[in-house]
Amino acid sequence: MFLLGALALGLGVALVWVAFRVTVGTAKGIGALVGGLFALVRHILRHLIGIVVELVRAVGALIAALLLPLAVLFQVGRGRWSQSRHYGTALTDELGNAAAALYRATLAHPLKLVGLGGLLEGVEQRVPEVMAAAPGPDAPKAGPKKAFDGYVITGSLPAGGSGAKLWIARPTEAKQAALAAQFAAAPAEVVIKSFDLAAGSTLPQIVRENRALEAARRLGLVLEHQMTQDRFHYVMPYVAGADLSEVARRMHGRAGPEGLDEAGLRTVTGYAAGLLDILARFHAAGLWHKDIKPSNIIVGEGRVELVDLGLVTPLASAMTLTTHGTEYYRDPEMVRLAMRGVKVHEVDGVKFDLYSAGAVLYFLIEHSFPAHGSLSAVTKRCPEALRWIVRRAMASLDSRYGSAGEMLHDLLAVVAAKDAFALRPADLPSMGGRAVEVERAVAAGEPNSWRQASMPRPSPAYVHQPVHAAAAAPASARRPAPVGAAGESRGKRSTGWAGVAIALGLFMAMLVLGAFAMLWVMPARFDGGSSRHMVEGSWPMPTPARTQRQLESAQAAVEAAREEAEVLRAQALGLAGSTRADGEMPILRLDPKREGRNPAALDVARDAAQRFDGFALGLLPGGPSPSRSPEFAAFAERLVELGPIDVIGVEYGRTSDNIELWAQLRAAAGLSGVRDDAAAERLVAMLREGSDLDGVLWYEPAADGKSVEARLLVTDRSHQSIWGLLQAVWIAESAPRPAPTSAAPSPAPAAPSPASAASSVPKPPAAPPLPASTSAKAGSGPRR
């Protein structure tokens, strides 16, 4: 009985449980069905309403467009050209709005309604990208093609934000020979970055460019430079090719939704290794690129090149850290530090470049921005070890790779692995894994699929300096736009137009349901139209010895970078502590016009200028009637030439556009002359209170009417010193002076030259002090 009862009870419970599960399951099923139906209805309604709204907007825009021509005609009738132009522009806008609304109403919404939104991706995303990347004008609007002596202009590049024009040019035969004699290899094409005052460039722009020029010089990329009355230009080797964003677009356009195949991943890993190789060289030269992003990386002629030196900053710079850079590729931690007001030399700029390199690698794998920073998930097909490298590069500052060489090592291990998908993070060199085994395998030349990775070729040695240039072209260098008939560049340009033509063809073909075929064909067409710089997968196979050499060279570069960064940092810090306890300031004297007679003073000034890398200097005319002295103009130009100093506030004899700074300076100094110590103290107080300036060069004509007296007021980097580090009296005299005697004290010995600076931590300049108010005579240094 009991058993039967228990059985019945159990059966009852089981039945109830089954009924409950069936009910819940049914309810869930119905819920999902209803939810799906609602989603479908919402989708349909959204697009139907969208069609109606867009049609109404199109009609509205057309009505507005009908009215505007009347306004244009009316203003033309009144002879008011600027107003008629204004209404004409508005008319164009309205017509554009109407066309866009019609496009959305007749094509975009209907296709999306039936789930064919993918057909429009090419028109809505790729075509605008191609058009935006189209090159600038082919040649100078005015002037001969031989505007630059020794070069024939063949094309142009889109101008960046520097205010310069970028011309592609071919050196003449004579110039080729001259360059070949000077450099290891003369480039066939060059880029000329030109600031032309007559064409709208300004002096402050030229001054700002000084930093990029200095960086390019350090990397040995400047073939030559010239400054005339109204133009400043410099010449660098030209790097032709496609940028990585373009390359990634093509590669992912061909790949399926799962991402790149093994060959594609091999290729992008090679690109990343090439980038890291270049970064190791930048860092070894004491430079931080600060704007690593796909569009600044050019792939061409079998190698990767890094362009756009506009934000390059010395690692040991004493400037305040800024947030400049590009979103998604800029480390958020850098922004956080910049908001705290830290100085560049107080952070490790190398690590910020490495973050960007990781973000670039992420982009290449995913073809999307790392919108989540270090937490961005890699969703496409990718070896675990490669994911690890991306994460390690984008990890928090303490956990990140310590150097470009370390990251390069890991990348090369992936490249060298027999099967990259089998490579574990634990096997990477940075994890103390199979580094030795991998390198041994590379050395032994074992066959493997990844060995065929597209490793970038080393750049040609244009340089004759210790730091060899990895690669670079001037800011914003993108693709060539040649004037000449044939050539590689022409191929690139025609690619852009081919893209537009294909896109338009696609647009029309959609109307006749031919879009699928067109989209399938388009990537191949792009490849066909692509110039021969884009040779993915067919790059030279890295030999074991070559890979080994790369490993060694990367390691050496990293060591050199570390050592140099330490020296430079110590140098900057040593300078910061140079205020003398007795309150006396070191005084420098420099005769800028007669530097040949006073090279020691010039050395000191040059050294100071180099230490003040990225220095923001305000120029302030003193006295009741500010002078526009030509002597001073010459002097200021000389000063700018000495080192990377940003001269802001006031141009040479003219008020600059930075009125606010100018007003601050004027308010502090009043109408006092440079010998007024009270006014000087007010200026220093202004600097110490956190002005945007690092120093003020305060000048006025001297009593003799021929020379200029100037007083340099500088705070130290952390604005902790009472006075500046340096207070100088410069005399610019037009008359030659007698040679100094050997008994005359020289300011040179205590001031290390740039060459000696690398080997020791220098003492601050300790020239014999002179009262600041003394109009010291120039030429007191020994003749050399």
Next chain:
Amino acid sequence: MPQDLSTGFIGRLRARDPKAWFELWETFGPVLSAQLRRWGRGRIGPETVQDMSQETLAALAQAIDSHDPSRGVRFSTWLLAIARYTLSDEFDRRNAQKRGEGRKPVELDELFAPGADMPSPDEDYHRLVLGAKVDAAVRRVERESEFLDFEVFRMRVLEGQSGVQVATSLGTSEATISRRLARVRDNLRAQLAEVVGQYSFGPDDLEDLARNGIDLSPNKASDALFDEAVGEVHRRYVAQRALLDSASRG
């Protein structure tokens, strides 16, 4: 407990502490941008959205001085109201430009007045805000953890790999993986408590975590559930944002 509005995070915002504002922007900026793009439905470009997200925070700066927690508005609702205010202000401005005259936009305070036409946030939006809070806590943990510890957490919890897989990948034992994971988990619990307290106005905000299965009290038995819930909330957040991003493009 919700924070003390005079001394806590909101207090720092009121005192115009730039770091607090940056933190707020970093945490909720992407959510606001995505929401604004969704509302804008392609009529406003990404640059404008970026500007407007910043304007939203600027509007927040105005509103924060007069914020009264007794109104019972949730933090997420409050943010949304300000975002909507900024968007309607932008459209009013554009219309005014087109017409050559302006309609006076609604005052910010009116949005919080009783009976005001408050935006009605959907469940997706609340989930997005919760995801942003969890994301912020995870980021803090990442900054404070050893790289290997955090990678173990990422692979196990955020990517959902098994302990064996992670151990093999990192060339270590499962026991080591568990130890590393436990360290990160403890830290994450503490950070979650702090972040949620920081961005909460009332009990409704605080209960969000529990409602989503995230138990902040250390309990060995619930560790696996905690990991699962955190992983799910975070993955959902990442997917939602990706969806909003793509929707705004398409």
